[in-house]
Amino acid sequence: MLLDRTEPLIHALIFFCGWSAIFCVTAIFVFIFKEAAPIVPRLDWGTFFFSLDWNPVPGGEEPAYGALGLLVGTFSVTILGMLIAVPIGLSAAVYISEFAGPKIKESFKIIIELLAAIPSIVWGFIGLVVLSPIIQKLPGVYVGTNLLNGAIIIAFMAVPLIVSISEDALRAVPDSYREGAMALGARKWEIVYRVLFPAAKNGLLAACMLGVGRAVGETMAVLLATGNANNIPHALTDPVKTMTATIASEFGDAEFGGDHYRVLFVIGVLLFIITCAINVTSDIIVKGIRKKHG
Amino acid sequence: MGKAANSTGAGGMFTATSHDRRKARREGIAKWTFFCACLLLIVPVLAILGYIFFEAWPVLSWEYIWENPRNNSREGGIWAPLIGTFYLVLVSLVIVAPVGILAGVYLNEYAPENWLTRSINMAVTSLAGVPSIVHGLFGAAAFVFAAGLGESLLAASLTIAVMTLPVIITATREALNAVPMAFREACWNMGATRWQTIRTIVLPNSVSGMLTGVILEVARAAGETAPILLTGAIIFTPGVPDTAPDKFFPYYLGDQFMALSMHLHAVSTQIAGIDKEMQFGTAAVLILLILFINSFSAVLRSYLRARKKW
Helix, strand or coil, X not given: CHHHHHHHHXXXXXXXXXXXXXXXXXXXXXXHHHHHHHHCCCCCHHHHHHCCCEECCCCCCCCEECCHHHHHHHHHHHHHHHHHHHHHHHHHHHHHHHHCCHHHHHXXXXXXXXXXXXCHHHHHHHHHHHHHHHHHCXXXXXXXXXXXXXXXXXXXXXXXXXXXXXHHHHHCCCHHHHHHHHHCCCCHHHHHHHHHHHHCHHHHHHHHHHHHHHHHHCXXXXXHHCECCCCCCCCCCCCECCHHHHXXXXXXXXXXXXXXXXXXXXXXXXXXXXXXXXXXXHHHHHHHHHHHHX | CCCCCCCCCCCCCCCCCHHHHHHHHHHHHHHHHHHHHHHHHHHHXXXXXXXXXXXXXXXXXXXXXXXXXXXXXXXXXXXXXXXXXXXXXXXXXXXXXXXXXXXXXXXXXXXXXXXXXXXXXXXXXXXXXXXXXXXXXXXXXXXXHHCCCCCCHHHHHHHHHHHXXXXXXXXXXXXXXXXXXXXXXXXXXXXXXXXXXXXXXXXXXXXXXXXXXXXXXXHHHHHCCHHHHHHCECCCCCCCCCCHXXXXXXXXXXXXXXXXXXXXHHHHHHCCCXXXXXXXXXXXXXXXXXXXXXXXXXXXXXXXXXXXXX
């Protein structure tokens, strides 16, 4: 039969494709490290981590690669975004999983799925064109694209992820826990914060971590919404510049193989390591839960 | 969970104490707070989307979609970016769909429970979490420079393919996992080999789930900007033909191209003195496209689920 002869070939193909994910991750790792490597011994790391002087294309003088402003920018947008997203996301997940009736539950889930589908460039557009004029009306604000704007946009982008993972975590808590608490006379709200939160805390933590991972890596939205000014923000309404936005806006001007090009890859390597660590850790937490509850 | 716990405080055997009333009030407050969190999430976004469509309404027409951008995108329509997005999605899909589906088949049907499989799973997770701009850097280093493709449609499609690989793998795996084990066992008992079982029993019974994955890949690929910004998408290509047969084939694999997401980036930040309607029009078309693809996937999923025989 023809199939018998082709079968080993097909198996080889399937095995090869099965490895594709490992192959891709390794290739990403190798290529961005390879591009970053030549500057690693030459780069002044003290300046890189502790100086605000980011001036890769100076007129005549030595270029400076102080990335402190970019690091602070990324972390301030992330933290502020999470301060908005985590309470809203967890509350929405609790409502959808514990309080809502089946119809409201379905429609809310569909809308949140749609939110998750909106591309990041559209969020950036919303920040730049819709949110920015509103923020600019606040007293003492001189530019509408700033830390606050970026954080609100990031929050909206991270919330759907947080809601869906937290909802899974809450659903993974066995009903017997709820029934036990009810039998003791607890009301729903008491069940939520006395029983479900402690039981699902790992899953909820993983949801928040994934939200952080998304916020750190987000590019187009923050490029348009944060104002791209390299400084340490002193107020919520100061513009900031993030690591991702720096790569996106400067890569086109960086000469292939030049120092600037390589420093942008160094920033890419940092982003890669941070997000990988966050994602793998939260994945281990989520898998652990699944094992525990069967 | 059932609808219990109404007994406290509601007359009958029990009389409501002040303690019960306080509990009931707290319960009500908690419920409304959670509900408001949902509204806080949903209402502003729906309002903003409504506002975008309202502002875009004057330009939205078939001519807007059918015409090429003119005068550095200040006039005309969005045909060139739209067809660019179409080709980007198509080429990336041709590359990633077979690989991703076969990888899903491997992980669900062949992979033994060992450290190697665990590391493949971990690779899928990390790949899904890599920021899009890092994918862009990778695409630029690997495809544009190392492979010598230059900034081109092919380099951008390859980058998008790598980025969306985990989407397809995960969806395929879930779809295959939903096929009951008994189906396979029955087929093996008939003397079929492993691949024959997969080809004739497992794959046909999981087509719906795999289609969902493919459609999600399409939506993702159509919306991404950061990776293609670094690997081949440009703000304006003057050379796209205006007449009917040629305008469907404006780009070669080696050409730089326009894409809808990139076009939105360009009209909102790069082009001075552009009309507001052109910006909102582009945003509205992109949102409509993505929502259409996603709802198509949702409808398909529920239709096929309803038809399922087990």
